[in-house]
Amino acid sequence: MDKYTWVDVGSSYLPSDLIAAFLFAQMEASSDITARRLAIWNAYHDAFAALERSGTVRRPVIPGHCRHNAHMHYLLLSSEGRRRRFIADMKKTGIHPVFHYVPLHDSPAGRRFARVHGGMDVTNDVSARLVRMPLWIGLEPYIQEVIRRSVDELMVN
Numbered sequence: 225m226d227k228y229t230w231v232d233v234g235s236s237y238l239p240s241d242l243i244a245a246f247l248f249a250q251m252e253a254s255s256d257i258t259a260r261r262l263a264i265w266n267a268y269h270d271a272f273a274a275l276e277r278s279g280t281v282r283r284p285v286i287p288g289h290c291r292h293n294a295h296m297h298y299l300l301l302s303s304e305g306r307r308r309r310f311i312a313d314m315k316k317t318g319i320h321p322v323f324h325y326v327p328l329h330d331s332p333a334g335r336r337f338a339r340v341h342g343g344m345d346v347t348n349d350v351s352a353r354l355v356r357m358p359l360w361i362g363l364e365p366y367i368q369e370v371i372r373r374s375v376d377e378l379m380v381n
Contacts, residue, residue, distance in 0.1 A: 233333070261360075264294065283300075310378060311355060
């Protein structure tokens, strides 16, 4: 199991001293970290606008009255098979986008403990097609350009 798959009731809420120290340093630098992530997010968003206009992908939608912290940038592809091929092809170029998390209702613990109302069709569909682009504060502009070019080349084929 991966660390994002809910498998049982309960959790571990107490961070170790080392993790707490890292968190404290990140909190002290949170404005700078968020600004750097937003710059990368905006560069991705601009870079993939033409692909969205052509109907190849859908980019994140941020309502005008909302702000975000650039937690992730994703592309929504046309099908689960397309996403699977995209991730595999990107990895061949040394770029590692990932699929998003398993919906909670589809996780092992979700199937055991949770109840859903309805078919969860939209959740299942979006989860199967969403791919997260690499986004971390050390992602240099030239690497983003390599990513952009790789995405463009793969989406044309």
